[in-house]
Amino acid sequence: MNEKLLKIINERQLVSVMNKTKWREVCEDFEELDSPHICIRYKLITSDDIFGFSPVWWDQLLEDASAIEWLDFEPVVSEHRGRLVSNKKTDRSAEILSILRRHSIRYSNQESYFRVWGYLTxxxxxxFV
Structure with a gap:
């Protein structure tokens, strides 16, 4: 871990919940998941910005894993079907929870989302569920 992150962790008195191995397992499993892209939003400890719900490149997210404060999964995937037809909504909760449970990753329910915590303040x- 680089010095900039360590400084932020110490200044904010953050406690790590996830480690690099757990993040790698999650990212690899979601990358291999054979379903429409699951949207996530996340916050890094290096910024106050929240990166909104969108599909993600899991290998790129893994590069930032040591700085992820939290990561929310949107369990309902919306698929655009055209201008005259409403979007198709598919609940992917079972797939998301299956991966989290497989790797013993604790999460919390935040509104209608599943939140994986990287750090706690x-x-x-x-x-936790």
Whole structure:
């Protein structure tokens, strides 16, 4: 881990929940998942920006894994079918949860999303599932 990240972790008193191995397992499994792209949003400890829900290149996300504060999975995939037909909505909760459980990754429910925590700040008390 580089010095910039260590400085941020120490200044914000962050506690690591995930490690590089767990992030690698998650990213590899989602990359291999044979279904429409699951959208995620995430926040890095290096910024206050939240990267909105969109499909992601899992190998690129893995490069930033040591800086991920949290990662939300959108369980409902919306597939565009045309201008005159409403989007097709498919619930991918079972697939997402299967991967998280396979690797014993604890997550919390945030609104309708599944959140995997990379770091916790003092005062964070998520209810892990």
């Amino acid at each position: 003092p005062g964070d008390c998520p209810e």
